[in-house]
Amino acid sequence: MSFARLVLVVMAKDLRAELRTKEALNASLAFAVVILVLLSFVIESDDVPQKALGNLLWLVFAFAGTLVLNRSFAREVPNDCLDALVAAPISGAALFLGKALASFLLVLAMELVALPVFGIFYNVRWAQQFWPLMLVTVLGTWGVTVIGTVFSALTVNIRLREVMLPMLTYPMLLPALLGAMELTGDLVTGTPIGPDTVTWLKLLVGFDVLFTAASVTLIEFILVG
Amino acid sequence: MRDKILYVLGALAVLVLARNLYVIAGLPQEAAQGAIFKIIFFHVPAAWTAIVAAITALTMSVQFLRTKDFKYDAAAVAVTEVGLAFLAANLVTGSIWARVIWGIWWTWDVRLTSALVCWLLYAGYLMLRHAIEEPTQRATFAAVFSILAFLDVPIVYFSIRWFRTQHPAPVFLSSNGSFPADWTRVLLSNWLGLLLLAIVMTAIRLRQEESQREIDSLRRAAHAM
Numbered sequence: 465m466s467f468a469r470l471v472l473v474v475m476a477k478d479l480r481a482e483l484r485t486k487e488a489l490n491a492s493l494a495f496a497v498v499i500l501v502l503l504s505f506v507i508e509s510d511d512v513p514q515k516a517l518g519n520l521l522w523l524v525f526a527f528a529g530t531l532v533l534n535r536s537f538a539r540e541v542p543n544d545c546l547d548a549l550v551a552a553p554i555s556g557a558a559l560f561l562g563k564a565l566a567s568f569l570l571v572l573a574m575e576l577v578a579l580p581v582f583g584i585f586y587n588v589r590w591a592q593q594f595w596p597l598m599l600v601t602v603l604g605t606w607g608v609t610v611i612g613t614v615f616s617a618l619t620v621n622i623r624l625r626e627v628m629l630p631m632l633t634y635p636m637l638l639p640a641l642l643g644a645m646e647l648t649g650d651l652v653t654g655t656p657i658g659p660d661t662v663t664w665l666k667l668l669v670g671f672d673v674l675f676t677a678a679s680v681t682l683i684e685f686i687l688v689g
Numbered sequence: 690m691r692d693k694i695l696y697v698l699g700a701l702a703v704l705v706l707a708r709n710l711y712v713i714a715g716l717p718q719e720a721a722q723g724a725i726f727k728i729i730f731f732h733v734p735a736a737w738t739a740i741v742a743a744i745t746a747l748t749m750s751v752q753f754l755r756t757k758d759f760k761y762d763a764a765a766v767a768v769t770e771v772g773l774a775f776l777a778a779n780l781v782t783g784s785i786w787a788r789v790i791w792g793i794w795w796t797w798d799v800r801l802t803s804a805l806v807c808w809l810l811y812a813g814y815l816m817l818r819h820a821i822e823e824p825t826q827r828a829t830f831a832a833v834f835s836i837l838a839f840l841d842v843p844i845v846y847f848s849i850r851w852f853r854t855q856h857p858a859p860v861f862l863s864s865n866g867s868f869p870a871d872w873t874r875v876l877l878s879n880w881l882g883l884l885l886l887a888i889v890m891t892a893i894r895l896r897q898e899e900s901q902r903e904i905d906s907l908r909r910a911a912h913a914m
Contacts, residue, residue: 521736533709618833620757621821621823621826624815624822632834635767635810636813636837638841638845639841639844639845646852664851667847667848667851671844674840675840677841678837679837682836682837685829689829
């Protein structure tokens with residue numbers, strides 16, 4: 465089988481497993497709504513600039529997304545499925561990219577539900593720059609997913625996995641989150657991406673490319689040793 | 690033999706630092722800032738030492754992944770811990786200076802924030818190590834994390850730099866510097882002292898790491914009997 469096909473097979477397997485139980489997706493969605501509600505007590509919609517609300521959205525995405533990413537490799541631990549996957553005749557890179565793509569689609573699904581909820585709760589007309597916003601969401605989410613999937617693999621066998629993953633992920637993700645926050649803050653208030661903000665878009669693309677390449681290179685060490 | 694070299698290096702570090710303290714005390718006060726300015730002789734070299742430590746940790750981690758030789762793993766953890774201590778010294782001295790000059794202990798300026806994020810990243814490295822029991826897995830995962838963390842450092846720095854800046858412009862290695870040449874000599878000599886101290890600390894930590902490994906293998910042998 466070709467590399468792309470192997471990636472798609474792993475992705476389809478992960479999506480099927482998740483959609484049958486929906487445990488990570490439901491937990492992540494519910495958590496996103498809980499944070500959105502909690503944030504409303506911290507900020508009164510009237511005196512906080514709408515741009516800041518757009519920034520907060522990425523905290524919601526990052527926190528709720530971690531719940532999906534936590535499961536990515538942890539799902540394979542019962543019944544020693546991870547050993548079977550590693551022993552299967554596919555490269556670590558294909559396994560990693562398949563898993564990352566599956567998590568990416570799940571996190572994206574959570575975000576696409578959370579966005580309108582956010583708009584309703586905080587009276588933000590978030591869809592004014594719909595396609596640029598989708599681009600930023602996709603780029604930011606891929607950054608979150610790549611780092612999250614690598615660290616999900618790193619922390620799969622260790623004590624306190626659920627505690628370690630966020631502790632390791634968020635400092636590493638900071639540049640991607642910062643870029644996504646800056647752009648989303650502008651876009652939900654209807655400001656298009658201009659010459660001063662295009663730097664952030666470049667940063668997001670750079671972050672995604674660099675860490676995808678690094679992860680694909682290093683994943684074999686994590687899976688096989 | 691190794692002990693003697695360590696003692697000599699340690700004594701040398703103490704001598705250099707003691708001499709520098711005397712020289713720094715004798716320097717005139719800076720026109721605008723007064724005596725607090727002299728903290729720069731520790732603040733800046735501590736940061737440089739931490740950077741040297743981070744580069745060494747990266748080299749050791751790559752070497753470990755290439756050779757699977759545990760001496761590189763021991764060196765990586767030893768140098769990361771010492772580097773973290775120096776980065777902490779950098780943050781604390783900076784904070785003390787800021788309290789006097791800016792009137793605040795902390796501000797979310799680019800250098801401060803990126804230094805803190807780096808500190809958190811490498812603290813995550815140590816936490817990850819503590820959480821993994823199996824030595825080979827611990828060494829491999831830690832090495833992968835160290836490489837990813839090092840890749841992240843420049844992106845973190847530039848992203849926060851685009852975000853905001855308040856830190857005084859660096860006066861070294863830049864065209865707008867106005868640091869007297871003889872003061873630069875004192876600063877470099879203090880860096881030498883701190884570097885020597887860092888080397889001694891790393892060597893001591895390295896020996897602890899080796900003893901730990903020996904104890905572990907003896908314990909395993911005892912269990913096997």
